[in-house]
Amino acid sequence: MSTQTTLDSQFTGELIRPDDPGYDEARQIFNGAIDKRPALIARCATPGDVQAALAHAREQELAVAVRGGGHSTAGYCSCDGGLVIDTGPMKNIEIDAEARTGRFGAGLTWGEFDAATQEHGLAVTGGRVTHTGIAGLTLGSGSGWIDRKLGATCESLISAQVVTADGRVLRASADENPELFWGLKGGGGNFGVVTEFEFRLHPIGPIVYAGMIMHPRSAAPELMRFYRDFVEQAPDEVGGGLALLTAPPEEFVPEEARGKPATGLIVVYAGDPREGEEVLRPLVEWGEPLVKMVQPMPYVAVQQMIDAGNPWGISEYLKVDYLRELPDEAIDTAVALAAEPQSPFTQIIFAPLGGALDRTDRDAMALNLPESKWFYFYLAMWQDPALAEHETACARAFMEAMRPWTHYQAPPNFIGADEGAARLRASYGDEKFARLVALKDEYDPDNVFALNQNIPPTVPTG
Ligand SMILES: Cc1cc2nc3c(=O)[nH]c(=O)nc-3n(C[C@H](O)[C@H](O)[C@H](O)COP(=O)(O)OP(=O)(O)OC[C@H]3O[C@@H](n4cnc5c(N)ncnc54)[C@H](O)[C@@H]3O)c2cc1C
Numbered sequence: 485m486s487t488q489t490t491l492d493s494q495f496t497g498e499l500i501r502p503d504d505p506g507y508d509e510a511r512q513i514f515n516g517a518i519d520k521r522p523a524l525i526a527r528c529a530t531p532g533d534v535q536a537a538l539a540h541a542r543e544q545e546l547a548v549a550v551r552g553g554g555h556s557t558a559g560y561c562s563c564d565g566g567l568v569i570d571t572g573p574m575k576n577i578e579i580d581a582e583a584r585t586g587r588f589g590a591g592l593t594w595g596e597f598d599a600a601t602q603e604h605g606l607a608v609t610g611g612r613v614t615h616t617g618i619a620g621l622t623l624g625s626g627s628g629w630i631d632r633k634l635g636a637t638c639e640s641l642i643s644a645q646v647v648t649a650d651g652r653v654l655r656a657s658a659d660e661n662p663e664l665f666w667g668l669k670g671g672g673g674n675f676g677v678v679t680e681f682e683f684r685l686h687p688i689g690p691i692v693y694a695g696m697i698m699h700p701r702s703a704a705p706e707l708m709r710f711y712r713d714f715v716e717q718a719p720d721e722v723g724g725g726l727a728l729l730t731a732p733p734e735e736f737v738p739e740e741a742r743g744k745p746a747t748g749l750i751v752v753y754a755g756d757p758r759e760g761e762e763v764l765r766p767l768v769e770w771g772e773p774l775v776k777m778v779q780p781m782p783y784v785a786v787q788q789m790i791d792a793g794n795p796w797g798i799s800e801y802l803k804v805d806y807l808r809e810l811p812d813e814a815i816d817t818a819v820a821l822a823a824e825p826q827s828p829f830t831q832i833i834f835a836p837l838g839g840a841l842d843r844t845d846r847d848a849m850a851l852n853l854p855e856s857k858w859f860y861f862y863l864a865m866w867q868d869p870a871l872a873e874h875e876t877a878c879a880r881a882f883m884e885a886m887r888p889w890t891h892y893q894a895p896p897n898f899i900g901a902d903e904g905a906a907r908l909r910a911s912y913g914d915e916k917f918a919r920l921v922a923l924k925d926e927y928d929p930d931n932v933f934a935l936n937q938n939i940p941p942t943v944p945t946g
Pocket residue numbers: 514550551552553554555556557560561571590610611612613615616617618619620621622623624625626627628672673674676677678679794897935936937
């Protein structure tokens with residue numbers, strides 16, 4: 485029997501090939517600038533499906549891409565001519581509200597995860613856009629609006645079920661395969677296909693004091709200074725971020741401000757809403773905003789707040805870096821460069837660190853969080869292909885201009901395919917990188933999982 489027939493007979497999920505009607509939809513990823521055509525998309529429903537798909541790839545010598553929510557900016561979740569192992573159908577949810585733990589299928593998005601956990605007033609740090617996958621984000625970055633309160637997402641991980649390159653199904657936790665567990669917390673998709681995550685859940689919401697404020701761009705230099713000084717002294721419960729963006733053409737924005745450069749604030753208080761109102765008052769009452777929508781609201785609504793500005797299928801290019809600090813000169817440089825992009829979708833988000841992130845046990849995970857007060861996401865996004873070159877150049881120029889204040893480090897998810905192995909290595913630091921290479925040698929010596937921010941194995945192959 486050919487391996488294709490074997491695969492077809494064993495597989496319980498869905499196998500999609502280029503001639504199948506659902507192919508074009510199934511191969512689409514978030515980043516519309518990337519258009520790859522895999523030979524086969526294996527939409528896996530069980531760990532057994534992942535095992536069968538991996539065996540097929542080995543037999544057929546197909547490159548393997550692994551997909552959760554499809555949000556990889558670099559497009560690592562797909563490939564040309566290879567096999568995509570899509571864990572999207574794995575959406576099981578099992579919550580023990582009393583114990584504050586839960587098991588979650590690797591195919592869930594943050595929107596689905598938050599909806600389920602919020603029924604019990606529980607959460608972990610989740611992605612800022614609801615259609616981001618829990619899998620890729622947990623394994624390779626894990627920041628969110630409330631990470632000053634709850635730390636990075638992987639810090640709440642209790643265990644993971646993993647299918648390794650040689651087809652074993654393992655559980656990784658502090659007690660079982662602890663080194664693999666360490667590596668999954670920040671080492672990305674290098675060590676296997678995760679089919680299920682078990683999280684420790686934390687009481688948040690379901691109602692929090694939160695919202696969005698928008699000022700004209702002319703207020704940015706002063707507002708950023710005020711915001712910096714306010715957040716750096718604020719309790720862990722204060723989360724959110726500041727964005728240099730274009731005011732959207734939405735009804736809640738005054739007509740004369742729509743489409744004009746603006747400065748946005750997302751504010752969230754991850755604690756008692758009444759207390760939040762008091763603590764956030766100076767920020768909420770600052771200046772003369774164009775838009776002020778801050779009130780007690782469902783945490784799930786906070787998590788949807790920037791969805792409209794990040795539509796599925798938009799083209800994007802990302803630059804991210806940790807800032808040692810945010811001095812006035814860095815603010816003025818950022819504000820000046822924020823005038824350069826032409827696409828109304830491009831935005832620069834400054835996210836405060838500190839709080840729980842300062843107290844993180846840095847040795848307990850592969851993710852390398854530097855001693856840092858801020859980080860920026862430069863999200864170049866465009867719908868008109870004619871803007872691609874300009875928006876990309878603006879993002880690169882921004883990164884260069886900010887270098888005097890940055891660590892030149894980022895979580896692996898934010899390191900682009902064009903940034904090279906050196907930046908990945910620098911982001912982990914020599915010690916963690918060496919430990920990750922040793923893990924790769926143990927779990928994936930043939931580099932089956934190569935389409936990612938890759939940790940190269942050292943052992944000879946074949
Ligand atoms: C608009 C936007 C907003 C974002 N916001 C945030 C944010 O707030 N916080 C943050 O931390 N990050 C954020 N990110 C980055 C995000 O963490 C990464 O893009 C992440 O990879 C998304 O996970 P995914 O499952 O959707 O990715 P996918 O593209 O499906 O996968 C990316 C990679 O993760 C690995 N992977 C995915 N699924 C599995 C699996 N089941 N087993 C093993 N490996 C797997 C693979 O290596 C794969 O190539 C954002 C990205 C975008 C585009």
